[in-house]
Every structure is written in structure tokens, then in C-alpha cells.
Amino acid sequence: MLFDYLPVLTFLVMIVLLGIALTVLIPLVGPRKPTKAKGLPYECGIVPAETARRRFSVTFYLTAMLFIVFDVEAIFLYPWAVLLRSTLHVFGLIEMVIFVALIAVALAYVWRKGALEWD
Amino acid sequence: MSAAATSVLLAVVVAVVKGVLIIFVLMTAFAYLTLAERKVSARIQLRYGPNRVGPFGFLQPLADGVKLFTKEVTAPEGRDRFLYLLAPALAACAAMLAFSVIPINQTICIGGTHGAGPLSASCPGGYPLHWDLAHLNIGLLFILAITSLGVYSIFLGGWASNSKYPLLGALRSSAQLISYEMAVSFALLGPVLLAGSLNLETVVNQQHSLWFVFLQPMGFLLYFTGALAETNRLPFDLPEAEAELVAGYHTEYTGMHFGLFFMAEYINMVTVCSIATVMFLGGWMAPFFFLPTWLGPIWFVGKVVLLLLLMMWVRWTFPRLRYDRLMQFGWKVLLPLGLANLMLTSVFVALH
Numbered sequence: 001m002l003f004d005y006l007p008v009l010t011f012l013v014m015i016v017l018l019g020i021a022l023t024v025l026i027p028l029v030g031p032r033k034p035t036k037a038k039g040l041p042y043e044c045g046i047v048p049a050e051t052a053r054r055r056f057s058v059t060f061y062l063t064a065m066l067f068i069v070f071d072v073e074a075i076f077l078y079p080w081a082v083l084l085r086s087t088l089h090v091f092g093l094i095e096m097v098i099f100v101a102l103i104a105v106a107l108a109y110v111w112r113k114g115a116l117e118w119d
Numbered sequence: 120m121s122a123a124a125t126s127v128l129l130a131v132v133v134a135v136v137k138g139v140l141i142i143f144v145l146m147t148a149f150a151y152l153t154l155a156e157r158k159v160s161a162r163i164q165l166r167y168g169p170n171r172v173g174p175f176g177f178l179q180p181l182a183d184g185v186k187l188f189t190k191e192v193t194a195p196e197g198r199d200r201f202l203y204l205l206a207p208a209l210a211a212c213a214a215m216l217a218f219s220v221i222p223i224n225q226t227i228c229i230g231g232t233h234g235a236g237p238l239s240a241s242c243p244g245g246y247p248l249h250w251d252l253a254h255l256n257i258g259l260l261f262i263l264a265i266t267s268l269g270v271y272s273i274f275l276g277g278w279a280s281n282s283k284y285p286l287l288g289a290l291r292s293s294a295q296l297i298s299y300e301m302a303v304s305f306a307l308l309g310p311v312l313l314a315g316s317l318n319l320e321t322v323v324n325q326q327h328s329l330w331f332v333f334l335q336p337m338g339f340l341l342y343f344t345g346a347l348a349e350t351n352r353l354p355f356d357l358p359e360a361e362a363e364l365v366a367g368y369h370t371e372y373t374g375m376h377f378g379l380f381f382m383a384e385y386i387n388m389v390t391v392c393s394i395a396t397v398m399f400l401g402g403w404m405a406p407f408f409f410l411p412t413w414l415g416p417i418w419f420v421g422k423v424v425l426l427l428l429l430m431m432w433v434r435w436t437f438p439r440l441r442y443d444r445l446m447q448f449g450w451k452v453l454l455p456l457g458l459a460n461l462m463l464t465s466v467f468v469a470l471h
Contacts (some may be wrong), residue, residue: 007131008261022208023375026375030192033191056286063297074304084469088469089469092469093469116446117443
């Protein structure tokens with residue numbers, strides 16, 4: 001029921017206010033004397049060489065894509081896991097064995113293709 | 120006032136009271152966890168640790184807090200101003216919000232008759248006092264969803280800083296967090312299968328005769344390993360490997376903004392240990408049958424503290440992994456083991 005979420009909403013409002021207070025208001029307490037050197041991004045003491053908005057390894061994208069596939073499958077399993085004991089029994093088990101076998105095949109495929117290697 | 124309006128008002132007031140309590144307890148836990156971490160680390164390395172501020176250094180967190188509050192906040196030029204501020208706030212908010220569905224004791228019935236049996240949480244005719252802020256029937260899904268928001272804060276913080284070390288730290292961290300999140304999701308399916316519910320109180324009640332850690336030792340190990348990685352603890356603290364990345368995603372944060380990231384990290388530790396306690400270690404159940412059961416919250420806190428100490432012990436026991444090995448460990452070891460554990464458990468549950 002949506003009524004159950006009323007406490008969550010209340011708490012959300014409280015901690016959002018707290019978060020705003022801590023990020024925006026508390027820093028006003030301290031001193032503020034900005035200089036040019038303080039504003040530079042930290043690069044171990046030297047003047048930053050080039051922009052930090054640069055390209056990065058494609059493996060990170062690949063990991064994120066694989067994560068979406070496998071995590072959605074994991075979330076699919078949750079409703080099934082709730083019902084297996086009370087309603088689904090062996091029928092649900094057989095269906096899910098097929099589903100998990102497909103996940104395992106997918107994992108074996110990306111493994112074999114070398115998508116999990118970092119070099 | 121109509122009955123509906125009264126019940127809405129009552130729910131809001133109760134939520135505010137519980138919310139203030141949760142914020143207070145989590146803040147205190149955060150403060151003293153930093154002290155405990157330093158004390159435990161010091162003892163493991165045969166040092167004393169902080170012992171100057173107050174007796175045994177007990178006022179050290181207060182001094183640290185005052186220092187964080189009064190520090191000058193410097194921020195790098197060229198940052199994305201909104202995201203730079205959003206990231207630490209999001210980290211702290213998500214960490215605290217996740218705690219709102221964790222039950223630390225069984226529902227107490229005020230005024231009515233408690234439903235029969237140890238598994239019942241019903242309370243006809245009275246007011247059921249739940250020991251969690253929100254009594255959701257999808258509590259576990261809620262936690263998984265909210266804790267995932269932490270990835271956004273880390274990535275946004277690292278990217279918005281316009282600096283190279285934070286960017287690298289943020290990339291590594293997000294890849295690591297999402298990889299291990301999967302392992303965690305699969306590991307938590309075991310107790311869900313056994314309990315047949317996502318409501319955390321029901322999960323604990325199902326463990327009244329036998330804790331799930333004995334039925335799911337593999338699941339518990341998988342979860343705890345994944346939890347170490349989720350909270351960026353050693354041996355999985357690659358995001359802030361200080362020898363190579365300065366401080367990772369929060370390199371460019373100072374003062375209270377850094378403090379919020381720090382707070383989120385420790386509150387997340389408390390949360391993952393609480394989830395482990397609820398899902399595997401029987402929540403508020405007494406550890407031995409001869410101990411009194413009405414001390415529920417004490418047993419709960421005791422189990423959480425033991426797990427937290429275990430995390431600190433692990434920190435000084437294992438060396439840090441290399442990044443490629445870390446990712447391969449998640450995908451090639453934890454994920455297949457999680458799938459195998461899931462299959463075994465579901466066969467056991469379906470045929471039992």
C-alpha cells in the first residue's frame with residue numbers, strides 16, 4: 001500500500017534538508033580566502049597539464065553494459081524467490097533452472113570473448 | 120478531524136520521531152566508528168592511537184567534527200558547480216535513507232492482542248509499534264535500490280571535480296561497485312528463498328529456530344565479501360588506493376564536503392553489517408537459547424558491532440588486490456559461486 005511509504009517520504013524530506021544544511025550552510029562557518037593556487041585541481045603540486053574531461057578505457061563501458069544485463073536478471077529472480085516456497089514449487093524450479101542456465105551461458109560467452117579481461 | 124487524517128498525522132509524527140532517532144544514532148555511530156577504527160588499527164600495529172582528547176580519546180570525534188566544520192572550503196576551478204555539491208549530499212542522504220527499513224526488534228503491540236505464534240507480526244485492535252522507520256513489504260528491494268544510489272554520488276563527485284585523480288578513482292569505483300553489487304544481489308537471494316519474503320522482519324522471524332548463516336554459509340561469505348567491496352573497504356579499496364590515486368574520488372573535496380563522503384562511508388558500513396545481521400545472523404534473536412529474548416536491540420547491536428570489528432580486522436590482514444584481479448574476482452569467482460549457491464538453495468527449497 002502507498003500509505004506504507006508515507007514514513008519514507010517524511011524521512012526523505014528530513015534528510016534532504018539535513019543534506020542541504022550540511023553542504024551549503026556549514027561551509028559558511030569557515031574562513032574564505034580563495035587564491036589562484038588553491039583553485040587549481042590537485043596534481044601532486046605541479047600546474048595541471050591538460051583538461052580532465054578526457055576519454056577513458058572502453059572496458060569501463062563494457063563492464064557497465066554487462067552489469068545492466070546481469071543485474072536486471074538478478075532483479076527478475078527476486079519475485080520468483082519470494083514465491084518459490086509457497087506457490088511455485090517444482091514447476092517454478094524447472095522454469096528458473098532454464099533461466100539461470102541461460103544466464104550461465106551468457107556469462108560463459110562474455111568470459112570466452114575476453115570481455116572480463118583488463119589489459 | 121477525520122479518522123484518515125488522524126492516522127496520516129500519527130504516521131508522520133511517528134516517522135519524524137524515529138527519523139530524528141535514526142539520524143542521531145547513525146551520526147553517533149559514525150563519530151565513534153572513526154575513533155574505533157583508529158584505535159583498532161593502532162592496537163593491531165602496536166600503537167596507542169588517539170588518547171589525548173578526553174579520557175582514552177573519547178572526545179576525539181568531537182574535536183574532529185569541530186575541525187571539519189570550521190575548515191576553509193576550497194574547490195577546484197572549472198568544476199561543475201551543481202554536481203560538485205550534489206555528490207556529497209547524495210552520498211550521505213542515500214546512506215541514511217537505506218537504514219530506514221532495517222528492523223532492530225520485533226513489532227511490539229500496544230493496546231491490542233499480539234497475533235498468535237512467533238511468526239506473527241499482526242496486532243488486531245492495537246497500535247503496532249514497528250522498530251523500523253518504514254515497514255515495507257519490499258524492504259530488501261528498497262535497500263538494494265537506495266544503496267545503488269551511492270554509485271551516482273561517487274561518480275558525479277569524481278567527474279564534477281575536473282581533476283584527473285578523482286576521475287580515475289570515480290571510474291574505478293563505479294566499475295567495482297556495480298560488479299560487486301551483482302554478487303551481493305545473488306548472495307541475498309538465498310535467505311529470500313528460505314524466508315519467502317522481502318520484508319526484513321519476516322525474514323528475521325523465519326530464523327527463530329535456525330539462523331540462515333547455518334543454512335547459507337556460502338551466501339554469507341559471498342555477501343560479506345561483496346559488502347567489503349561495496350563499502351570500499353580493504354582489501355577492495357582500489358577507488359582510493361592512496362599510493363596511486365591520492366584519495367580517489369574525493370581528492371578535491373575539503374572541509375564538511377569531504378566529511379559527508381566520510382560519513383556516508385561509515386554509515387554504509389553500519390548498513391551492510393545490519394543487513395548481514397538481519398538476513399543471516401537472526402537479527403534481534405538471542406545468540407543462545409538461555410539468554411533473555413526481550414533484549415532484542417542489544418543482541419542486534421552486538422552482532423552489528425562484531426561484524427564491524429571483523430571489517431576492521433580484515434583491513435589490516437589482507438593486502439590490497441590489483442585492479443584487474445579485483446574485477447576478475449568479482450565476475451569470475453563471486454558471480455558463478457552466487458549462481459551455484461542460488462541453484463542449490465532453490466532445489467532444496469522447492470523439494471523440501
